[in-house]
Amino acid sequence: MKRTGGSNEAKRRAGEAAADRVTDGEVVGLGTGSTAAHAIRALGRAVDSGLDIRGVPTSFQSRELAREVGIPLTTLDEATPDVAIDGADEVAGFDLVKGGGAAHAREKYVASAADRLLVVADDSKLTDALAGPVPVEFLPDARAPVATAIREAGGEPTLRAAERKDGPVVTDNGNLVFDCAFEAIDPEPLAATLSAIPGVVEHGLFVGLADAVFVGRADGVERRAPPLSE
Numbered sequence: 001m002k003r004t005g006g007s008n009e010a011k012r013r014a015g016e017a018a019a020d021r022v023t024d025g026e027v028v029g030l031g032t033g034s035t036a037a038h039a040i041r042a043l044g045r046a047v048d049s050g051l052d053i054r055g056v057p058t059s060f061q062s063r064e065l066a067r068e069v070g071i072p073l074t075t076l077d078e079a080t081p082d083v084a085i086d087g088a089d090e091v092a093g094f095d096l097v098k099g100g101g102a103a104h105a106r107e108k109y110v111a112s113a114a115d116r117l118l119v120v121a122d123d124s125k126l127t128d129a130l131a132g133p134v135p136v137e138f139l140p141d142a143r144a145p146v147a148t149a150i151r152e153a154g155g156e157p158t159l160r161a162a163e164r165k166d167g168p169v170v171t172d173n174g175n176l177v178f179d180c181a182f183e184a185i186d187p188e189p190l191a192a193t194l195s196a197i198p199g200v201v202e203h204g205l206f207v208g209l210a211d212a213v214f215v216g217r218a219d220g221v222e223r224r225a226p227p228l229s230e
Helices: 008-019 034-048 060-069 104-113 140-152 187-195
Strands: 027-030 054-057 083-086 090-092 095-097 116-122 134-138 155-159 176-182 200-203 212-217 220-224
Touching (some): 008 116, 027 034, 027 104, 034 060, 034 116, 083 104, 104 134, 104 200, 140 176
Parallel strands (some): 027 054, 083 116
Antiparallel strands (some): 090 095, 134 176, 134 200, 155 176
């Protein structure tokens, strides 16, 4: 499940605006996807100009890009992120659907560990209500019972197929992904329901984690923050 849309310029504006919020000495969670990649490249340029940061990548993709642009890397075992910058597939208020790149498990634990999460998105990702599908990463041996539990919760799971090869998508964690369609998504209770299913590693509903959303548009960037947020 990969949603497309939005101009590369709008994505670049959003990513660079969030990267500008990173300050000297911070540990930064490095998200996955095309918009987060713009933030990583901007941080790499800042490091080249003398910014002292360390990055915690959320995927093979973000790790390789960070190395390419010269960002020193660390792990959650060694440091707690001051800030994480990551994209989203859908943004409704400050609730998100993520997981188009099948990196949502790592993205979530890095975002949860960070003091603040800055979400970067172009305006094509904005919606009045989350509609999904919701990615669910699960242990391969638990495929049948997880699918049954998702159906009992009102969803219809579809195993995500790999592109340009036979078989399913396999995550960086060695697991599989269902893309789950729901008639309606009430984010908080659905997140709790999916988290409680035995065999589920993580789902793509990010509820109550975002501290700011940087929305890239053709004419600039809009920064949105919840009340009492940074």
